[in-house]
Amino acid sequence: MTTKEQLDQVTILLAGDSGDGIQLTGSQFTQTTALFGNDLSTFPDFPAEIRAPMGTIAGVSGFQIHFGSSEIYTPGDLSDVLVAFNAAALKKNLDRLKDRGIIICNTSGFDKRNLRLAQYEENPLLDDKLRENYQLIEIDVTKMTRDALSESGLGPKDRDRCKNMFVLGFIYWLFGRPMQGTVDFLDNKFKRKPEIAEANIKVLKAGYYYGDTVEAIPSTFEVSPAKMQRGTYRNIMGNQAMAIGLVAACKKAGLPLFFGGYPITPASDILHELAKHKNFNVKTFQAEDEIAGICTTIGAAFGGSLGVTASSGPGIALKGEAMGLAIMLELPLVIINVQRGGPSTGLPTKTEQSDLFQAMYGRNGEAPMPILAAASPKDCFATVYEACKLAIEHMTPVMVLSDGYIANGAEPWRFPEASSLEEISTKFVDEKDAEDFKPYGRDENLVRQWATPGMKGFEHRIGGLEKELESGNVSYDAKNHQTMINIRSEKVNKMANIIAKISPDSGELNGKLAVLGWGSTYGAIKTAVKGLILEGLDVAHIHLRHIHPMPKNLEEVLKSYDHVLIPELNDGQLIKMIREKFLIDAKGLSKVEGNPFAAGEITEAIKSYYS
Amino acid sequence: MTTKEQLDQVTILLAGDSGDGIQLTGSQFTQTTALFGNDLSTFPDFPAEIRAPMGTIAGVSGFQIHFGSSEIYTPGDLSDVLVAFNAAALKKNLDRLKDRGIIICNTSGFDKRNLRLAQYEENPLLDDKLRENYQLIEIDVTKMTRDALSESGLGPKDRDRCKNMFVLGFIYWLFGRPMQGTVDFLDNKFKRKPEIAEANIKVLKAGYYYGDTVEAIPSTFEVSPAKMQRGTYRNIMGNQAMAIGLVAACKKAGLPLFFGGYPITPASDILHELAKHKNFNVKTFQAEDEIAGICTTIGAAFGGSLGVTASSGPGIALKGEAMGLAIMLELPLVIINVQRGGPSTGLPTKTEQSDLFQAMYGRNGEAPMPILAAASPKDCFATVYEACKLAIEHMTPVMVLSDGYIANGAEPWRFPEASSLEEISTKFVDEKDAEDFKPYGRDENLVRQWATPGMKGFEHRIGGLEKELESGNVSYDAKNHQTMINIRSEKVNKMANIIAKISPDSGELNGKLAVLGWGSTYGAIKTAVKGLILEGLDVAHIHLRHIHPMPKNLEEVLKSYDHVLIPELNDGQLIKMIREKFLIDAKGLSKVEGNPFAAGEITEAIKSYYS
Amino acid sequence: MMEVKSQEEKAKKPELKARDFVSDQDIKWCPGCGDYAILKQMQSALPEIGVKKEDIVFVSGIGCSSRFPYYMNTFGMHSIHGRATAVAAGLKAARPELSTWIITGDGDALSIGGNHLIHILRRNPDVNIMLFNNQIYGLTKGQYSPTSELGKVTKSTPSGSIDHPFNPLSVCLGAGGTFIARAMDRDPKALKELIIETHKHKGSSLLEIYQNCPIFNDGAFSAFTDKETKKKETVYLKHGQPLIFGDKLQYGVKLDGVHPIVVNIEEEGQDGLWIHDETDKIKAYILTQLFDDPEAGGHLPRPFGIFYKEERFCYEDAMQAQVDHAREQKGDGDLEALLSGNNTWIVD
């Protein structure tokens, strides 16, 4: 008899060949788990190759999901359950499994060929150590699947493609999740090929009932719904949230959205998602390169659209010159950098936070630009929405930093109602002001006026040469240059008056240690800090969305602690800004391994302050 | 009778229409003055247009020369003599003339048309205030020139073109300089048109004797030769010194020099100069754009050349992505940024130091690169020479910062003998090591081996993806990435063991105030600090060539002063690095006007610490 | 009645004059620069195309020529080097109704901007590209450009250039351009006509304009502009008309198979002369190959006028159609639906 074990939270890592349908399996489990009411966080881990050779370690694709009945902020450090579709998947991921964790493995993925490709000399499943250290559940998934479909009339290839559904069914059973969502999904996905839908559903159920039938499994698990804030939720990935945020902001601002960009991992999905929303007056332009990507958006912004471009490090590097132009032109642009491992081509499918300084300084001359960083998949929405608002209301390009981790990660999102979104006010010039129009005339926030082609009487010329105060004509005058340099800088600094003041995300003001984070380290820091606060430590978590300008009270807040620790997935970038600005001896926790922080790594670093 | 006045130093500003031959006049006076034995410093000031409309302020071209019988470090703040070829030249430059200074003006440049174009409502030469505040010498240069050539048979256009020689002759007389150098120059320049040579010489002499004849001039001046260090001197401009330094380094290293670049003001002259030295095994490639400029040099460096590229801000922005590649490939490259006014197209013909952070951080990912900055025209030689040495001996791209001010400025240079130049050792792999060759194997300085195509047994592949330790194969491994990130950073940091320790350029260690400069502010700071030390102030001047890594003892040196003041021609960049690194409350003196500091501006800032 | 109506019409379409297109900025080209002539023809052509001033935009890159927008009293942008085509492509895609003009030089368009040029031509938005070709980098004071002749001695090539130059119209045709034409600064009448033709063509129109730079490359096109030689060295293309030239129009061009040859009409008559067909792409290609050095003997004259014209849908129209179609299909974007997505659950 199998018993039921109650758990607060669980991390599952699905791993197999790129061709095994791991990502689909993961996203179905995610969807079902979200609907079930757990809080969760997911993270896919693709190989760099499209389809690296089958069976090899390089070819392993992974999907990690962390869900629970309390709040979840990261996809989990080590996993409780590892599903290994083949030997390579086991080899690659065993060290990410907890001691005594469960391994579910497809035994037909451990044949000679697979073992050789995974560079196993012996079959690890026969290794006693493995059996001692972990709970091994062996299933010949391939055979089961084939058997289940023996009468389906499908060819062997099509049958084998259903394998992942067997596993999905099995883990649904293991965690007591309903199958209906996936059944509906399959029916819909294979609308035009009902025989395929039917086969998949059959195998899904076979996997589910397999659990029920075989008595080999000691216990199933229950993870009850989380007590989440009341409201309506959806599941969302970072890139998707980014795209939706852009569309929402433009809709609110009453502006057309023009996206010019060039595909690059891990930013391409923003383009893909936007291209689906043409009915929101969204135009997407796949340019010939990143330079054309941003230059087309500058053209569109001159024409009265919100211009948006997105890329990753190498592509952002190419946009530097044109960003300078946008700064000089003072047109509303949003530039998104979904950071990945660098330098150069680096680790394209891995995550990193090493483009912060590129965002601050990757342009010639004094070229200040506001920078915002998103903290989690769902936070991409709010962050880019605010970026759009700043860009439009302050007539400036704005940089938004995301990274591969949150771009591809997912979590439940209590999405806002449209009416609750902050208003964005677009201020084109007024027809009656044509007489006194000064292209670089400014309001109290130093925001210049926006007059677009087609507006009679507002004909004017702008460009990248230094502009004369107010008139915007070309000026080589020395004092004027200094004035304009100051204005461009002041204009960004003044935004500090508008952006939210900062306060601890967890913990209290005035304490021993503040952990200051930015961007995607949010979940790991929060998990660590909350845990330690529960353990009674005097520690706080402060998280920056506004990198430039920084919140007005940041200095005061940071100086209320004895120590400041700044974890970053780079060699130390934000920390330099903080030390320079406030002359405080902040310490960094740096990790540049292409992976996010585990909460445990942060916990450890914090603990060193208390020993 | 005219008397002779003895002066220690003089600044002359020649100004006129772009078509008036100002630059030629200036460079002849410079050459003659250098040969005469004065120390000097010059600075041309071109309009941004090729030939802005004649007679307008935008069309004024200027050339400033500061010479003296003691050491000279800048082209001078305010000038003692202003030569105005026309009304616009006077209008534009009057505020750069000292009270009671001499104005030499060409009265025919103050006719109605010229006054209108210069936007003078009244003829300023008739203004009593002008005559009171300055010493006015009016000469109808045009008429004199025409008269002198009445029998030459030349057309009026050709005659008028000799105008500048009249002025040159006159100031030769005024400062008691010999004419022979210019006579020889003209004979040589117009070898094929002897009638033109003759006419110019005639006018030159006419100008000289005009001074002798008319008794209107109260006094001439004598500026005796400077007591300069013994040796052989030549006059040199920054861009020229840069080009020669590159050639010299490659010759010393026994490497071919490959330059790939794209023209841009004010860097183009480096390409122009290099193209003249093909007999040094120099190849220059005018690429289709800046990206191709650097990429061709990467290709050439892979092939065993020293790769060099040069540009200015906007072009450097375009090279960021490829710099990252060069860092990953660890190939010897020198990247020169002759900075100009930014952001964007900015002020192309003006000077600025605002690309320091772009040099540090204008790339995606953690991409550390050594950075050196040249302090004066002649220092471009030594700086780029050291940069080449570091690039070759440490297998890394190196950035050299110059700017429009020193690139086009000139000064006497006690050039070194070839044999006295430091050796540069190029270490290609040894044929016999083919067996154990590891493309990313390293020596104790973390320098990798260099094997170039054509070397049998050393076939290998490199690229921009993260590389495996030693083998250089592609690696997506997490720990390996961290290792390589550390190695690339450490490799640059280790250079601090090799570069010179820093000590005050003027003044003593352990004092009240250190003025820390970098790059082209050298002359102004030195002039100011030396002056104030003479006045008895406890102040020192420390000047950084090595921006990254910094000299090992810099912290110690800086902390030996109560205060640190950092003047920069930007909004404060080096200062951020210093504050961050050493947590000292350094203060900045920032100026972003497209012009260099006047020594007086620095003096004033220093004095504020002593009042 | 009639009078009233004509007044109404006048009110509707206020007639613009050339001077209405003159901006208040001082012109900063060198005296004698060919750019002046082009500016003048542009200012005199625009009133004739009947587009309102405020609906016209000039976008340029960087170069002497690229200062052009400052002198036009329309909307304008002086962008960055080589990118005018990309900026204009975005503007036109976002605002299809604007009359969009691109001003670029041989360096700006063909050196750093070569990629955007070939891509705009293939995508074919309805823009007009004025390529000022002076076969030199003017603004940076005289380096050779991708159209400079082989062996050219310039600041960057003291021993002569070794770069085989582009044949610009051949590049543009190869890239899929739908309107390819050539004019010169010194033939104002033809220039003005061709400017108007570029406007009329719906699609990307490429007009190469030979432009003299008296400072750094004086006389580069003298064979085509000097009185003594121009009749012999140029042939004007007119759709449906034979290719004839010479001071007495005594020469014609014929195709010998696929190869053009010069014939003397006085001796051989007009039979079989090449009749220009601006819709024939292959013949247009052959015309672009009439590109040899005027100094060389036995050569062919240089063609001016419209080489090629093709009707192809415009990028911005297709893009707008997709937006319109999506709105028809799915209705104007519903923000609530976008935010909620397809799979939601309620926690309460």
Next chain:
Amino acid sequence: MMEVKSQEEKAKKPELKARDFVSDQDIKWCPGCGDYAILKQMQSALPEIGVKKEDIVFVSGIGCSSRFPYYMNTFGMHSIHGRATAVAAGLKAARPELSTWIITGDGDALSIGGNHLIHILRRNPDVNIMLFNNQIYGLTKGQYSPTSELGKVTKSTPSGSIDHPFNPLSVCLGAGGTFIARAMDRDPKALKELIIETHKHKGSSLLEIYQNCPIFNDGAFSAFTDKETKKKETVYLKHGQPLIFGDKLQYGVKLDGVHPIVVNIEEEGQDGLWIHDETDKIKAYILTQLFDDPEAGGHLPRPFGIFYKEERFCYEDAMQAQVDHAREQKGDGDLEALLSGNNTWIVD
């Protein structure tokens, strides 16, 4: 005697085998990818060109295809996206004696790298450019490329692409390329021959290779590779031979004026068939225009083989000649003289 000599020769030119060109790296393309076939033909062609392994360099950009150098046991560089042509241009200029190969994709060469491609072609260094055209972005998982057909539905174009695609060979010819050819992954024999021909041509050789991407664009070239259709849809170009095709070689191509038409040889005989002349640039242009959609009726077959070949001096030779000439004229650079310049004075 004879034996000895042949042994000596052997010693001089050690015979390399295909496997000598196989590197130790695991290949990471998808199963069934056309890149495998191209790699194989390259490895089997190289031993025949008689260049030593260490004198061969492969330079690539970024893309699936651009991983090629890792699999070749020669020198190689996997550079950055679009820049292989620029990197190789510098390498070749610096080291004229190296056999330099460029590996690039349709996105790498024609999208981001378009400018460097047209510039290398005009400058004409002696490099061999293998353009793997799969009409898709493979590495970034399936967006359309500049060679994708109109209306293509991809991740970035859910409602179909609206970009008129490039005709790559027309672009390359327009840019001044001196060797233009086409091959495909599925015709290994012709592919290998053409690889060898690109090597033989002294100048920049552009070989477009149709390459199937089974994952994101399967069957893009099936009309030219499927048994049923390929004979009808392809014509192989051989210098001096007529253009004939069809499963029974029953069709030929003729020029009607300057326009190609298909004739049935069985009915009309071979007279007047187009005889391929690879040195004729205008005819090569016409061949590049045989580019219509195989789905369209009444169309012409797609040509494979060498379209065009022209002898023109190579960039690196001209560059080297200037260096050599300067050395002859002025002697090998004298550092003392360089340092002192022409005007010095002595202070003592």
